[in-house]
Amino acid sequence: MSPLNPDTSLSRICATKRTTIYRDMVLMAAGFLALIPLLAMHRVTDFMIFCIFVMSFDLLYGYMGRLSFGQMLYLGTGVYVSTLFSLHFNPNPILSLMAGVVGGAIVAGILGLIVVGLEGASFALTNLAFNQVGFFLIGSAFQKVTQGEDGISAGVEPWGFLDLANEHVAFGFVLLCLLFTFYMLRILTSSPYGIIIRSIKENETRVKFLGYNTFFYKWLTFVLAGAFAALAGTLYTLYVGFVSPVFIHPMNNVDVIFAALIGGAGNLFGAIIGGVLFMAMKDTLSTHIPQWEWILGLLLLVIVFWLRGGVTGLIKSLRDFLRARMSRGPVAEVKKG
Amino acid sequence: MIQTLLYGLTTGAILYFFAIGLSITFGTMQIINFAHAMVYALGAYFLITFLPILQGFFPLAALFAILAIIPIAYVMERFVIRRLYGESLDYAMIATFALLLIGTDVIKWIWGNTPQPVTDPIGVSFQLFGIDLPLYRAVIVTMAFAVFAGLNLFFKKSIVGKIVIAALEDTEGVRCLGLNVDKYFSIVFILGSALAVLGGVLYAPISSAEPYMGFDILLIAFAVVIVGGMGNLTGTFISAFVLGMVIALTGRYYSQAADTMVFVVMAAVLIFRRSDA
Numbered sequence: 148m149s150p151l152n153p154d155t156s157l158s159r160i161c162a163t164k165r166t167t168i169y170r171d172m173v174l175m176a177a178g179f180l181a182l183i184p185l186l187a188m189h190r191v192t193d194f195m196i197f198c199i200f201v202m203s204f205d206l207l208y209g210y211m212g213r214l215s216f217g218q219m220l221y222l223g224t225g226v227y228v229s230t231l232f233s234l235h236f237n238p239n240p241i242l243s244l245m246a247g248v249v250g251g252a253i254v255a256g257i258l259g260l261i262v263v264g265l266e267g268a269s270f271a272l273t274n275l276a277f278n279q280v281g282f283f284l285i286g287s288a289f290q291k292v293t294q295g296e297d298g299i300s301a302g303v304e305p306w307g308f309l310d311l312a313n314e315h316v317a318f319g320f321v322l323l324c325l326l327f328t329f330y331m332l333r334i335l336t337s338s339p340y341g342i343i344i345r346s347i348k349e350n351e352t353r354v355k356f357l358g359y360n361t362f363f364y365k366w367l368t369f370v371l372a373g374a375f376a377a378l379a380g381t382l383y384t385l386y387v388g389f390v391s392p393v394f395i396h397p398m399n400n401v402d403v404i405f406a407a408l409i410g411g412a413g414n415l416f417g418a419i420i421g422g423v424l425f426m427a428m429k430d431t432l433s434t435h436i437p438q439w440e441w442i443l444g445l446l447l448l449v450i451v452f453w454l455r456g457g458v459t460g461l462i463k464s465l466r467d468f469l470r471a472r473m474s475r476g477p478v479a480e481v482k483k484g
Numbered sequence: 485m486i487q488t489l490l491y492g493l494t495t496g497a498i499l500y501f502f503a504i505g506l507s508i509t510f511g512t513m514q515i516i517n518f519a520h521a522m523v524y525a526l527g528a529y530f531l532i533t534f535l536p537i538l539q540g541f542f543p544l545a546a547l548f549a550i551l552a553i554i555p556i557a558y559v560m561e562r563f564v565i566r567r568l569y570g571e572s573l574d575y576a577m578i579a580t581f582a583l584l585l586i587g588t589d590v591i592k593w594i595w596g597n598t599p600q601p602v603t604d605p606i607g608v609s610f611q612l613f614g615i616d617l618p619l620y621r622a623v624i625v626t627m628a629f630a631v632f633a634g635l636n637l638f639f640k641k642s643i644v645g646k647i648v649i650a651a652l653e654d655t656e657g658v659r660c661l662g663l664n665v666d667k668y669f670s671i672v673f674i675l676g677s678a679l680a681v682l683g684g685v686l687y688a689p690i691s692s693a694e695p696y697m698g699f700d701i702l703l704i705a706f707a708v709v710i711v712g713g714m715g716n717l718t719g720t721f722i723s724a725f726v727l728g729m730v731i732a733l734t735g736r737y738y739s740q741a742a743d744t745m746v747f748v749v750m751a752a753v754l755i756f757r758r759s760d761a
Binding site: 208212214216261265267268269271272273275276277279280283284287288397398401404408438440441443444445446447448450451452455 | 510516564567568573574575577578579581582583584585586588589590592593699703706707710714740741743744747748750751754755
């Protein structure tokens with residue numbers, strides 16, 4: 148399908164060694180397991196679900212350069228579709244999960260047709276507007292079905308050994324979902340498709356000139372981001388078992404934007420590190436200081452003005468700096484990235 | 485029905501005061517300014533602080549509130565907004581959102597979380613077709629028209645206004661003429677902030693002052709700016725009143741859907757006007 152010639156140097160860029168991905172996945176699983184003694188296991192499970200959500204946002208923002216203020220809509224769609232599916236159709240957790248993901252993808256597919264043609268501010272704000280509409284529909288308009296602000300209990304029942312009320316099973320299942328998301332996004336973003344969306348971030352007009360239908364690629368990315376966000380949402384349903392409009396509230400979009408930035412946008416490791424750091428920060432700060440949002444604001448300013456690459460960017464520039472020091476001596480000029 | 489019409493016009497007027505600053509900031513500096521919501525809320529709180537000192541004399545307290553925001557707006561422009569010129573939109577949005585978060589916490593820290601009511605400064609109603617209508621709302625609407633006329637005069641006749649209008653069209657071109665565009669941007673930024681404060685001050689007696697009052701209007705004002713066209717001054721005026729009417733009319737029949745209806749209108753406008761982004 149792709150017009151890319153496999154013999155060009157592009158294929159060299161595309162080809163990520165599978166072994167590197169597996170190594171990264173093992174490292175990541177080990178990292179989350181190592182977090183368990185530090186925090187409670189159910190907190191780590193929460194962190195991992197949030198990390199999946201951050202990765203879905205990063206595909207849209209970090210890789211394709213489209214900042215959305217409405218990613219919560221797809222998380223919320225996943226949450227509510229899976230909840231209602233489990234209540235009214237089938238309590239099987241896997242089927243509920245699939246229903247939620249498909250629901251998120253469908254909503255993203257329809258709204259994407261409208262949104263994807265927009266750019267910059269219009270894109271961000273239109274997503275925010277749709278998020279607001281979704282919040283209204285869930286919170287007020289369909290109160291009879293969703294029980295509005297009161298929230299609703301999901302009807303998911305254990306299926307075989309998959310009993311998500313069990314902390315250990317839930318941890319393992321969410322970890323598997325996280326690794327699956329990481330694997331999929333890693334493969335996707337290093338494929339020719341990934342190069343196209345990264346090129347769209349740099350210069351969409353040139354990509355169009357090369358003969359690509361950029362609208363289709365943007366739409367596809369939007370749907371994928373929506374589907375993975377919905378996956379995170381369904382995991383909340385399965386794991387928490389009780390959902391309320393908090394899961395679709397437009398104001399919570401800040402969290403995911405912040406997490407992606409703090410870790411370093413355009414980098415799946417950044418998304419995961421950012422997700423963990425943000426959740427850890429939120430947990431500690433909110434227990435010690437009643438008003439902690441200003442700290443978030445100050446940190447955001449620091450990131451925007453001095454630390455564009457986030458934590459991963461910082462690590463990378465430190466590494467480059469040390470390397471340059473070693474090879475060329477102390478006078479070596481280091482370009483900050 | 486007449487009451488609904490007047491309410492719609494009032495909402496439109498407040499939206500206009502708020503949105504005009506957003507629209508100018510976007511048109512000239514290419515910055516989506518979330519911090520506008522903070523300025524708006526601050527204005528209402530300044531009014532609350534000044535009212536007792538001035539024995540409840542509303543116009544003077546409002547004036548002081550507007551004057552008090554000028555140094556704050558200047559500092560914001562000088563140290564945050566100016567550093568974001570020519571940067572990507574995303575960073576500007578995130579930085580101004582950070583300002584909004586900080587500002588909201590400062591407001592909560594100084595004035596507390598609870599909504600603080602402000603009494604209607606006029607408190608007289610007038611009659612139209614046999615229906616009692618609060619005079620205060622009529623005054624707000626009149627002021628919006630006056631501000632619109634004043635701004636038109638400012639942008640058409642004064643040299644500062646002419647430079648800004650030219651910069652809305654082509655910032656680089658104006659810079660090439662040797663004009664220090666940044667200075668004029670700073671002036672319009674402060675002007676826009678002052679108008680947002682006016683909106684906050686005038687709206688406080690209708691509802692009350694609360695830390696998140698800016699968040700609520702911000703989203704709708706974005707819709708106003710998108711529908712009216714970013715940087716389009718007359719468009720912003722018209723769309724503010726149209727959307728104000730949409731809110732009032734929807735609210736009359738199904739109050740919870742009022743805000744959502746605005747976004748439906750916005751989505752419809754965006755679909756039918758694809759090229760303009």
